[in-house]
Amino acid sequence: MGIEPDRLHFSWISSAESTKFVEVVTGVTEAVRALGPHQKFVKTNVKVA
Amino acid sequence: MSNYTDKIREISERLLKEGRVDMVIGFKQGTMPMMNEPCFVKKPEDVSKLVWDSHCGINLANYLTDRKEKIGVIAKGCDSRNIVTHIIENKIKREQLVIIGVPCKGMIDRRKIASMSDAEILSVAEQNGKVIVKTKDAEKRYERTDLLQKNCALCVHRNPVIYDELAADLVEEQKNVDRYADIREIEAMPPDEKWHLFDDLFSACIRCYACRNACPLCYCPTCFVDESRPQWVGKSTDPIDTKTFHFLRAYHCAGRCTDCGACERACPVGINMRLLTRKLEKDCFESFGWEAGLSLDQRPPLDVYKTNDPEDFIK
């Protein structure tokens, strides 16, 4: 639908897998940071009364 | 086509007289050409209201949801698949239904016909594979096969998959249909291009929800778009709200949509929202070998768990 593939990640992490959690979060953060701010799905027409 | 009508009337009259059903849901002539309406017949003497022609594109499974009566229902190929889906999802019981199957040769696209003439169309009739369109001062003939609704041109299940009575002999199924040429094109686009395509596609949407209302799959008592606490999606025609509505509506139909085309047919501005539902249909077919509504004995892919699911998108 027009979302960059690197912006969306899926992972399955057990509550016991703290190291994997850290790895995944770091990886996701880096990937998304590389893409820059998300411009889509942002309402630009909103008027605040 | 008129023999279809005769047969439908004959079957309906018999079912009503014998008390096997409390009503028959079929089609009656609409007040405008090409706009047949759903019709609930409860008395044998009223069966003459029922008709069948190429303008019966509305999906009658939509009228079965949570009904308690015994119902005779007319079903084209796609309707029958939505009836199966309804039964699987506990929206109606098989025992309540007498399904009057109608082997279908495709419905005619009323927009195509309307776009071919500036004058008001007074009548549309059919004869030997030709469609005869009358306006005030002209009469034109077209090949029926050129005028099919887009979903009907791609249909590979024209015969009802489940029925108790048949209104005609089974028809030959279309073979070697490439259902997803346009979807593959979109899949190959870079994200930005996809985004703009959907921006354009839905820019005319007025959020009337006719597409949702025409669809037999959309039977939630309160649709997510109508909910206000919490409000899942904005109610304006802001392009983001509109797209959110369409993407989510399509996802709710994943693994359930039969591509009956009722949504597209109902849209007052002619939006091809089937581009979304067909992408999901394609994914379901490629990942799970699934086509919706073909059998009462198989659970849909989204409500089963299999240990051998590759899940390779999950890291």
Ligand code: SF4
């Ligand atoms: S989403 Fe459209 S094509 Fe699919 S079942 Fe609903 S009305 Fe039919």
Ligand code: SF4
């Ligand atoms: S029927 Fe058409 S205009 Fe109405 S909500 Fe659906 S896509 Fe939008």
